[in-house]
Each structure stands twice: as C-alpha cells, then as structure tokens.
Amino acid sequence: MSDIKGMDFNYLMQNQQKINSSLSIQERDNKKIIEYDSKIVSFRIGNQFYGIDIMMVKEILCEKKFTPIPNALDFVRGVFNLRGEIIPIIELSRLFHLDVEYEVPKEGESVIILKVENLLIGVIVEEIMQVFPIQNSNIQPPSSLLGSINEEYISGIIDIEKRLYVILDTEAIFGNKEKAKKEILAQESDLAEEVFMYFSNQVEELGGVHIHSVNKNKFRKLYAAYVKENNVKDMPKLTKDDADKIVKQFYSVNTEGFWNEKQYSSFKNEICPLLKKVASSEIKGIDIGCGNGYESFSLYFILQETFSNVQLVATDSNLGAISNASGLEVDGNEIPNWMGADKNFINVNGNRYKIKKEINDKIYFEFHDAKNLSSDDRKFQIIVARDLSLFMKESEYVQFIKDVAEHLVPNGILIVGDSEVITSDTFIRMEGQDFSVLIKK
Secondary structure, eight states, X not given: OTTTTTOOHHHHHHOHHHHHHTSOHHXXXXXXXXXXXXEEEEEEETTEEEEEEGGGEEXXXXXXXXXXXXXXXXXXXXXXXXXXXXXXXXXXXXXXTOOOOOOOOTTOEEEEEEEETTEEEEEEESEEEEEEEEOGGGOBOOOGGGTTSOGGGEEEEEEETTEEEEEEOHHHHHOSHHHHHHHHSOTTOOHHHHHHHHHHHHHHHHHTOOOSTTTHHHHHHXXXXXXXXXXXXXXXXXXXXXXXXXXXXXXXXTTTSOOOHHHHHHIIIIIHHHHHTTOSSEEEEEEESOTTSHHHHHHHHHHHHXXXXXXXXXXXXXXXXXXXXXXXXXXXXXXOGGGOHHHHEEEEETTEEEEOHHHHTTEEEEEOOGGGGGGOXXXXXXXXXXXXXXXXXXXXXXXXXXXXXXXXXXXXXXXXXXXXOOOOTTEEEEOOSSSEEEEEO
C-alpha cells in the first residue's frame, strides 16, 4: 500500500509513456507497443484478489479511527471526515458476506475512497496491492462460481501474472446515490448526530475526557452553543484550547471555588434535613475528586453547622491537587460571607487567607483513585462525587456508582455533577436546582 498511497490517479492514467517503457526488452525490440484501455487498483480480501477502475478512485488512506453510526447496518464501520466532508465507511468483506477475518494492522486499515457520481464512499479492504494497466479484450465475463458476490456487481475477471482478479463494478454497487445513502446509512441516522459524534471525539482526544450516556446531554448543548457562536457551517475542527474551554463549561457550579450563598442555602435547607434522618450528631462523608479543596471545605463548613462531629475524607488521584488542598490559601474576596472569614481563616499576608490549622486537620486528605473505591471498606452517610464521569469510561463509571452504593448507608446521600444523568435502580433522584442529589434506597 505504501507504494500507491497518495498517488495522483489522473496523472497515472495519462502517463502511458512510462508504462510503455516498462515493457520487456523483447517487446521493445519487436516494437510491440501495447496500448492499455484502463488501469485498476488491485487489493486483497482473504485469499481473493479484486480490482477497481482507477478512475473511480479518489484517494487511498490508512486510518485507525472511524466515528460509529447509531443503528447502521452491520457492514458500515462508521463515518470519516475527509477534509470537512462526511464519508460513510463500509467493510467490503461484510458487504459481500465474505467469511473472512483478518488482523487489523497497528498503523491502521486500508481504505479506498471511491467517487461514484457525486457520492464519496470509503471501502475497507484487507490489503491494497498495486496499480495494473489492463486491456479490455483480456477481461472475461463474471462467473457464477464467484460465490456470494452477485454477478451484477462484477465487471469481469482478468488474469494478471497468473493470478485472477475480480473487477468490481462500483457504479452497479453504489450508482444510485439516494439508494446508496439509504442502504449505507441507517434511515434513522441523522447527519447532525454524526457531526456531533465527530465533535465529541475531538473533545475527548484533545480535552482528555470521556463522553458517554452519563454526560452526553450536556455536551449536546455545548456543541449547539459552539456551532452558533462560531458560525460553524462545516465539520467542526477544534483546537486544544477549544476543547479545554468546552470541558470547563461542563463542570458543576463552583467546582474550582467555594460554594456560593445560594448553594449554601440549598444544601442547608434541603440536604441537611435528609442527612439528619441517617445521622444524629455524628456524620461521616467523603468528597471524591476533591481537586484543590474548595469543595471539601465548603462541604465541611456546612456540615459542621448541623452536626457536632464531622468526619470528612477528601480524595483525589492528583497528588499535586491533594497537596494544595491540605494547605489551601486564598484571596479574601474568594471567601463567601456564609463561611465566616474571621472565624475559620487566618490572615497570612495582605489579602491572603489560610484556613485555620485546627479546622484543616479535621479533613483527611488522601491520594486515592476513585476507580479503586471497592478496596475501601468504610461506610458514609454522604458521598460527593461531582463530574467524575469525565474521567472514566462508561463501564468504569457504572461500576463506580455500584461501588459508591456499597459504601453508603441506607438512605445515604450521593451528590453527582450538575450535568450527569445517573440511571440506577439503587438510587432515587431528589428534585433540586443547585445540586444533583441521589438517595440510596
């Protein structure tokens, strides 16, 4: 494949002089100049060799990742963005029901981009061979012995260097543009969905996050806002900065700051009464993914107003964040009125404040990966785990929620991200505007 990848096929077609110069010495001596009618791009699937008219080939690619299409037929691998144009990618062996299995090369799969009428289609083959010039007089009619490939899809058979090549008729296979679209793409499939998935893939790769059923609804809204704000008319092409800004908009309110007056009031008046039902004077809680500590201290200060003994654990898989959290120092204007700067903080320099040591020591900051929660045997009345779906695959997050349920007492509280949709028979969602609250059954 490396010999022909990126070839200018029109140039090849016109370059008859070079082809003639490749003839054998005997042929040149005899002045037998062979005139070729056309050329084919040859490829292999299993033990069978095929060819496609080179004039139907736009490009040859080597690709690793395609965007899957919901409800597509089994031979459709997905779609691919070729310089802004969405191209359906089909697996030719599946299309023709060939019983072939092959190992996908690490560098990617061989894809031939075909142009039939105005429709671009990518076909995945096992191995691309080379370009052959052919004479039409050497093409034999298709045979019924060719197995599951319908004869109407075959232009003919040709013997090249003692090997038979089946020449496919791409116009017969994909010639009806509307028919091809209906067959290749699921009828329920919406191009907007495919473009959104392409957008999501970029956010995942550039932003280092995972987008799946738990958080996808929010990203749909962020995508719509991005398209409108940037007047996107074609496939969205994101930069690292774009992805980081989009991810930042996903985070729950005040993830990187102390909870505001509204959040304080909501937690105090709606959540604390629920906690009083499972904890009288002593309460145990854990803040998973505590970051730099703003969330953990907000949680602690609210809980200590209701409970005389608060045991709070704060964990994060970022060792630097844990270090910063345990010695949190902030500007005075960052401290909300409800938190009591004079009561709970000391002034260290100018307008810089630090949480008093005796309060800081009451929170147990731990370096811990949320995926390993199952190894912890502690029980809690409240668990805060906001926005963690971003950092786990869907299967990992589903398991995480199961582990969380095991560590909560009956009727215990789980607080997840503002934009996370949790489906679990173990929890009941509590209606609220400032926090996403789940109650263990």
